[in-house]
Amino acid sequence: MTLSTSDSYTNLAPAPLHSNGANPLATGLPALWWPCVWSFGSLVYSMFWMAEGWRAAQSLIGPTKINNLAQDLWCLILVLGSSYAVYQFCRHRSERLGLVLCLLAAAAAMAWHRL
Numbered sequence: 540m541t542l543s544t545s546d547s548y549t550n551l552a553p554a555p556l557h558s559n560g561a562n563p564l565a566t567g568l569p570a571l572w573w574p575c576v577w578s579f580g581s582l583v584y585s586m587f588w589m590a591e592g593w594r595a596a597q598s599l600i601g602p603t604k605i606n607n608l609a610q611d612l613w614c615l616i617l618v619l620g621s622s623y624a625v626y627q628f629c630r631h632r633s634e635r636l637g638l639v640l641c642l643l644a645a646a647a648a649m650a651w652h653r654l
Contacts, residue, residue, distance in 0.1 A: 581619055584645060588615045591653060611652075618648040 592611030596604045622645045629637030 584649075585615055585619070588618075588649065588652065591649075614648075614652065618645065618652075622648075 589608075589611060592608055596607040596611075599607055622641045625644050626637045626641035629640050
């Protein structure tokens with residue numbers, strides 16, 4: 540029995556590695572799902588932010604309470620927008636640095652909001 544020459548070892552060569560090592564978001568979930576993950580993370584962050592604002596406004600009544608909650612919502616929009624801007628700015632330089640700075644900015648804003 541002889542082996543045919545068409546069945547060479549080149550078919551057994553490993554697939555070439557892609558440059559996904561530089562992108563921390565390339566591992567795990569498919570790339571199509573990452574916008575959903577960011578949206579879900581933003582939604583959870585927003586729920587914690589507004590729950591903290593609601594807890595702080597429990598003692599207020601009437602229009603003052605609504606005004607306080609509207610200010611919290613406006614601050615939330617500013618924090619989410621600025622965190623996204625920081626991420627987009629740093630993403631072109633380093634994906635990992637953009638992610639870390641975005642999370643640090645969001646965590647600092649949440650800590651400042653609780654004061």
